[in-house]
Amino acid sequence: MTTVFDFLAKGGPVMVPILGASVLTIACGFERSWFWTRLLRREGQIVHQVLEAARHDLNQAAAIAARAQDLPIGRFLLAPLRLKHPSPETFRLAMEAAGDREFVKMRKGDKLLETVVAVAPLLGLLGTVTGLIATFGSLNIGGGGSTEQASAAASGIGEALITTAAGMVVAIMALLIFRVLVSLQSQQMDYFSDAGNELELIYRQYWYEPAILAADNALSEQTNTPPKMLSGDRY
Template identity: 70%
Template sequence: MTRVYDLLIQGGFVMLPLLGLSILTISCGLDRAWFWFQLLSQEATLVDDVLGTAHSNLEQARDIAESAQHLPIGRFLYAPLKLKQPTPETFRLAMEAAGDKELIKMRKGEKLLETIVAVAPLLGLLGTVTGLISTFNNLKIGGGGTTVEATKVAGGIGEALITTAAGMIVAIIALLILRTIVTLHSQQMDYFAEVGSELELIYRQVWYEPLLTPSSSQG
């Protein structure tokens, strides 16, 4: 703990916003990790239960989906199942609207991480510049120099290096978290499309009873 405090002091004022960005990065990462852990650990079982039940009992499948409203996939499946005898087009439209809404929610934190990835290296660069300015201000060209002056010069160089490294570390961590979220989001888009197609196919084949057209009723 003392070592971290010393680094913050040596890095200068730029270390304070970098510390704030690192806290935001870690908080966002933990929040998204918990969200994706809950979703990925439960959605496969839920989808199997809903699709398996939908073949024989659509109302029971709806109840299963309704009981999983805390999960995006549960809300996605419940949206079309709660409708009363919809046409396949309405069934699919409700599913697509719910899917788009849930996939947008899954992008939570991406803008924040993108900002941190862009800003953290710039703050590190700012610390580098201020550190070098401090170094040159304490550097006496052609003079003998004292131990105190040499210490000030070394401190300025240390500030420049510390802030540069801190900015890069924060940006790298934020970028890794961001890329992981983007990858998981892309996989969920494909999964939602696959599950939605299977549910729509079950509804069309098993449950949809089209109204008789005038020509067919006359025949």
């Protein structure tokens, strides 16, 4: 532990914000890992249960989605299912609005990581420049002891470069975490779209179109006109 503190001390004051950026990056990585682990582990089962239930009972499907409201996929599927007899356009609009809200939450931490990626190398470069200024300022060009001064200058330059290396390491770590999160977000957008489309088709096929047909047939009985049939029916 003493060696680590000595290493950080050699970098000078600029190592403090670099160290802070590394702590924030690691904390963000752990928080996002917990979030995605919970989501990916359960979402497949939730989607399957909701879609299967939606073919028989929308209230049961809504109850299953409500029990999974702690996850984005649960809130996404619940948004249209909690509506009372919506039109297909309203059904889709509710899903799209819920999806937009969930995607914003999925991007939590992205701005922090982007900032660390941009700022950490600059902080490292700043520490190197200030370290070099202090090193060259302490040299006595006109005096004796050139060998000792050269050794001291080399040591000072080496210490000054510590901040550059530290800044680059933190930036690379933040960039790797950021790219993984972006990839997961892209996959989730496709998955949400597929699940939403399938749920909308189930609603249209099993609930909305039969309800419209029943209403039209009831009107036909009153007006003595031939009853209508669903597009897939045959005589």
